[in-house]
Amino acid sequence: MGYAYYELxxxxxKIEAGYGVEAVCxxxxxxxxxxxxxxxxCGxxxxxxxxxxxxxxxxxxxYGDNQCGTCAERAA
Incomplete structure:
Protein backbone atom coordinates (compact mmCIF):
# COMPACT_ATOMS: atom_id res chain seq x y z
CA MET A 1 0.00 0.00 0.00
CA GLY A 2 1.28 3.46 -0.86
CA TYR A 3 0.67 6.53 1.23
CA ALA A 4 -0.28 8.96 -1.56
CA TYR A 5 -3.97 8.13 -1.22
CA TYR A 6 -6.04 5.89 1.03
CA GLU A 7 -9.31 5.97 2.92
CA LEU A 8 -9.76 5.57 6.66
CA LYS A 14 -14.80 7.90 6.24
CA ILE A 15 -12.14 10.38 5.07
CA GLU A 16 -9.55 10.50 2.31
CA ALA A 17 -5.94 10.68 3.47
CA GLY A 18 -2.41 10.56 2.11
CA TYR A 19 0.20 13.03 0.93
CA GLY A 20 -1.65 13.29 -2.39
CA VAL A 21 -4.80 14.62 -0.71
CA GLU A 22 -4.92 18.42 -0.43
CA ALA A 23 -6.39 19.79 2.79
CA VAL A 24 -6.44 22.73 5.18
CA CYS A 25 -5.12 22.68 8.76
CA CYS A 42 -1.49 14.32 14.98
CA GLY A 43 -0.23 11.12 16.57
CA TYR A 63 3.87 20.28 18.94
CA GLY A 64 6.30 17.94 20.68
CA ASP A 65 5.74 14.40 19.52
CA ASN A 66 3.70 15.47 16.45
CA GLN A 67 0.58 16.28 18.46
CA CYS A 68 -2.00 19.05 18.17
CA GLY A 69 -2.37 21.40 21.12
CA THR A 70 -5.19 19.45 22.72
CA CYS A 71 -3.38 16.11 22.54
CA ALA A 72 -0.07 17.66 23.69
CA GLU A 73 -1.79 19.11 26.78
CA ARG A 74 -3.42 15.77 27.54
CA ALA A 75 -0.05 13.97 27.28
CA ALA A 76 1.72 16.41 29.65
Missing amino acids: VRNGE EKTGCTEKIDRGLAYL KTPGGDKHGCGGYFCERHL
Whole structure:
Protein backbone atom coordinates (compact mmCIF):
# COMPACT_ATOMS: atom_id res chain seq x y z
CA MET A 1 0.00 0.00 0.00
CA GLY A 2 1.28 3.46 -0.86
CA TYR A 3 0.67 6.53 1.23
CA ALA A 4 -0.28 8.96 -1.56
CA TYR A 5 -3.97 8.13 -1.22
CA TYR A 6 -6.04 5.89 1.03
CA GLU A 7 -9.31 5.97 2.92
CA LEU A 8 -9.76 5.57 6.66
CA VAL A 9 -12.43 5.94 9.31
CA ARG A 10 -11.99 8.67 11.91
CA ASN A 11 -14.65 9.31 14.53
CA GLY A 12 -17.06 7.12 12.57
CA GLU A 13 -16.57 9.13 9.37
CA LYS A 14 -14.80 7.90 6.24
CA ILE A 15 -12.14 10.38 5.07
CA GLU A 16 -9.55 10.50 2.31
CA ALA A 17 -5.94 10.68 3.47
CA GLY A 18 -2.41 10.56 2.11
CA TYR A 19 0.20 13.03 0.93
CA GLY A 20 -1.65 13.29 -2.39
CA VAL A 21 -4.80 14.62 -0.71
CA GLU A 22 -4.92 18.42 -0.43
CA ALA A 23 -6.39 19.79 2.79
CA VAL A 24 -6.44 22.73 5.18
CA CYS A 25 -5.12 22.68 8.76
CA GLU A 26 -7.85 21.46 11.10
CA LYS A 27 -7.06 24.04 13.80
CA THR A 28 -10.09 26.31 14.07
CA GLY A 29 -9.43 29.56 12.22
CA CYS A 30 -6.27 28.39 10.44
CA THR A 31 -6.33 28.39 6.64
CA GLU A 32 -2.83 26.97 6.02
CA LYS A 33 -2.81 24.59 3.05
CA ILE A 34 -1.42 21.14 3.87
CA ASP A 35 -1.92 17.58 2.72
CA ARG A 36 -3.24 14.64 4.69
CA GLY A 37 0.11 12.89 4.77
CA LEU A 38 1.91 11.48 7.79
CA ALA A 39 3.98 14.68 8.21
CA TYR A 40 0.84 16.61 9.21
CA LEU A 41 -0.79 13.86 11.28
CA CYS A 42 -1.49 14.32 14.98
CA GLY A 43 -0.23 11.12 16.57
CA LYS A 44 1.36 8.09 15.03
CA THR A 45 -1.53 6.25 13.37
CA PRO A 46 -3.93 7.58 10.72
CA GLY A 47 -7.42 7.60 12.20
CA GLY A 48 -6.17 8.32 15.72
CA ASP A 49 -4.65 6.33 18.56
CA LYS A 50 -3.46 6.83 22.15
CA HIS A 51 -0.73 9.21 20.87
CA GLY A 52 -3.00 11.62 18.99
CA CYS A 53 -6.44 12.39 17.62
CA GLY A 54 -5.59 11.58 14.00
CA GLY A 55 -6.33 15.11 12.80
CA TYR A 56 -4.16 16.93 10.26
CA PHE A 57 -2.47 20.18 11.27
CA CYS A 58 0.08 22.60 9.81
CA GLU A 59 3.56 22.87 11.32
CA ARG A 60 2.50 25.82 13.52
CA HIS A 61 -0.18 23.70 15.20
CA LEU A 62 1.77 20.46 15.79
CA TYR A 63 3.87 20.28 18.94
CA GLY A 64 6.30 17.94 20.68
CA ASP A 65 5.74 14.40 19.52
CA ASN A 66 3.70 15.47 16.45
CA GLN A 67 0.58 16.28 18.46
CA CYS A 68 -2.00 19.05 18.17
CA GLY A 69 -2.37 21.40 21.12
CA THR A 70 -5.19 19.45 22.72
CA CYS A 71 -3.38 16.11 22.54
CA ALA A 72 -0.07 17.66 23.69
CA GLU A 73 -1.79 19.11 26.78
CA ARG A 74 -3.42 15.77 27.54
CA ALA A 75 -0.05 13.97 27.28
CA ALA A 76 1.72 16.41 29.65
